[in-house]
Amino acid sequence: MKPVLVLVGRPNVGKSTLFNRLTNSRDALVANYPGLTRDRHYGEGYIGKKSFIIIDTGGFEPEVKKGIMHEMTKQTKQAIIESDIIIFIVDGRQGLVEQDKLITNFLRKSGQPIVLVINKSENINSSISLDFYELGIGNPHIISALYGNGIKNFLENILTIELPYKKFFKKKEFTNIHSIEYIKVAIVGKPNVGKSTLINSLLGENRVITYDTPGTTRDSIKSLFEYNNKKYILIDTAGIRRRNKTFEVIEKFSVIKTLKSILEANVVILLLDAQQNISAQDINIANFIYESGRSLIVCVNKWDSIIHNQRKIIKNNIKKKLNFLSFAMFNFISAIKLNNINSFMESINHVYDSSIIHLSTSRITRALISAIKNHPPCRKKLIRPKLRYAHQGGKNPPIIVIHGNRLKYIGNDYKRYLEKYFYRTFSLIGTPLKIEFRSNINPYIKI
Numbered sequence: 001m002k003p004v005l006v007l008v009g010r011p012n013v014g015k016s017t018l019f020n021r022l023t024n025s026r027d028a029l030v031a032n033y034p035g036l037t038r039d040r041h042y043g044e045g046y047i048g049k050k051s052f053i054i055i056d057t058g059g060f061e062p063e064v065k066k067g068i069m070h071e072m073t074k075q076t077k078q079a080i081i082e083s084d085i086i087i088f089i090v091d092g093r094q095g096l097v098e099q100d101k102l103i104t105n106f107l108r109k110s111g112q113p114i115v116l117v118i119n120k121s122e123n124i125n126s127s128i129s130l131d132f133y134e135l136g137i138g139n140p141h142i143i144s145a146l147y148g149n150g151i152k153n154f155l156e157n158i159l160t161i162e163l164p165y166k167k168f169f170k171k172k173e174f175t176n177i178h179s180i181e182y183i184k185v186a187i188v189g190k191p192n193v194g195k196s197t198l199i200n201s202l203l204g205e206n207r208v209i210t211y212d213t214p215g216t217t218r219d220s221i222k223s224l225f226e227y228n229n230k231k232y233i234l235i236d237t238a239g240i241r242r243r244n245k246t247f248e249v250i251e252k253f254s255v256i257k258t259l260k261s262i263l264e265a266n267v268v269i270l271l272l273d274a275q276q277n278i279s280a281q282d283i284n285i286a287n288f289i290y291e292s293g294r295s296l297i298v299c300v301n302k303w304d305s306i307i308h309n310q311r312k313i314i315k316n317n318i319k320k321k322l323n324f325l326s327f328a329m330f331n332f333i334s335a336i337k338l339n340n341i342n343s344f345m346e347s348i349n350h351v352y353d354s355s356i357i358h359l360s361t362s363r364i365t366r367a368l369i370s371a372i373k374n375h376p377p378c379r380k381k382l383i384r385p386k387l388r389y390a391h392q393g394g395k396n397p398p399i400i401v402i403h404g405n406r407l408k409y410i411g412n413d414y415k416r417y418l419e420k421y422f423y424r425t426f427s428l429i430g431t432p433l434k435i436e437f438r439s440n441i442n443p444y445i446k447i
């Protein structure tokens with residue numbers, strides 16, 4: 001489970017600079033997920049093998065009741081609800097100001113761990129930090145987001161903070177849920193597409209156990225169930241509402257929960273409503289899934305409500321709008337009437353098997369050689385790249401690493417051709433496939 005950090009502070013203290021540093025830091029960035037909502041940015045960062053999700057927020061003025069600052073403050077409150085740890089940033093060059101005290105009082109009410117960070121501290125006397133002890137939230141971290149001072153220490157420190165769900169996962173009965181025998185399936189989609197209905201249909205008689213992660217409603221809900229002798233963990237965010245006494249903010253759709261579910265899953269189900277056009281929110285979620293490299297089934301629900309002569313048009317329309325998800329499998333179901341549920345479950349198995357496929361070096365190399373034979377790469381500036389052999393560099397999604405010489409001259413078209421060729425040859429379905437090129441160090445050596 002990845003902890004979620006939220007950056008909070010007055011305008012201009014350096015939140016965005018810190019966000020960029022954390023999501024792009026040296027060992028870092030997988031993806032930056034901009035602009036799902038106007039005022040919040042979500043990203044993922046790494047330190048060593050540990051990763052975390054981070055939310056940037058707009059400036060925070062708890063006392064303002066109107067206008068754009070009020071809007072931003074509402075967004076920030078929502079981000080706080082979704083987070084595990086609050087990173088409260090203050091400006092070391094300005095020193096402690098009244099506004100910081102107001103924000104501290106406000107943050108305390110959330111009950112979440114707060115980490116105080118004094119930014120812009122590259123050239124300042126460390127005694128300035130003494131003033132900030134007055135806030136009563138413990139030892140501050142002294143950093144410079146712009147120049148990188150103190151960042152590594154700061155991160156290592158916060159990632160050791162014990163979070164409620166960590167305690168939870170120590171519970172014996174669930175220790176095996178990370179085991180490979182369970183296929184982890186996340187069901188995501190905007191409100192009202194039928195997530196709860198589908199989950200109830202799937203769990204129906206097959207339910208083994210359902211549990212909430214602590215803080216009950218904040219994290220996704222996981223249910224373990226069996227279907228045709230296979231075991232699944234369903235990760236869902238349906239129907240999750242949290243009315244927090246302090247904040248009184250409820251958001252029907254939670255980006256963070258969706259993102260977390262996607263990152264935890266082996267197979268992601270993007271649920272759509274056949275009665276509605278594909279919206280910007282659907283596309284945003286689809287983009288998340290695409291970026292995450294997870295296998296994907298686009299599942300169009302409420303198919304029962306579409307009359308027969310409309311079905312083909314709707315199918316084509318959806319596929320056209322989501323054509324960037326060329327690897328995805330499409331299913332058309334009715335969660336209420338249980339239509340096509342069997343084939344939907346079969347799709348999950350296929351897609352999962354594809355994502356964890358094991359490919360031997362000789363098999364991939366054979367496929368590579370026959371792909372080149374059918375269609376060799378073009379010359380670029382009189383140079384022809386030479387592809388020699390390939391091996392599997394990872395699973396879920398499968399990664400194929402191709403070795404050779406002068407591979408930087410391989411164009412995107414040829415890369416796409418290879419992707420398609422491997423996809424067909426290995427009968428992959430529903431999983432993205434990644435190709436990486438590794439050139440020999442000395443391109444002039446002839447082998």
Ligand SMILES: Nc1nc2c(ncn2[C@@H]2O[C@H](COP(=O)(O)OP(=O)(O)OP(=O)(O)O)[C@@H](O)[C@H]2O)c(=O)[nH]1
Binds near residue numbers: 010011012016018
């Ligand atoms: N000297 C110094 N300047 C910094 C540091 N971090 C950020 N800044 C500068 O502070 C200014 C504000 O930084 P932002 O990251 O945009 O601040 P913010 O808190 O996201 O601001 P809002 O989006 O308005 O809330 C920019 O000019 C940054 O270059 C730092 O560590 N040292």
Ligand SMILES: Nc1nc2c(ncn2[C@@H]2O[C@H](COP(=O)(O)OP(=O)(O)OP(=O)(O)O)[C@@H](O)[C@H]2O)c(=O)[nH]1
Binds near residue numbers: 191334
């Ligand atoms: N016709 C038809 N209606 C459906 C189907 N599945 C769900 N619905 C209806 O769609 C509405 C929304 O279903 P929910 O299961 O609550 O949707 P949800 O995605 O869980 O919604 P949130 O919990 O708000 O995120 C309900 O009125 C369901 O009865 C279906 O297969 N066919």
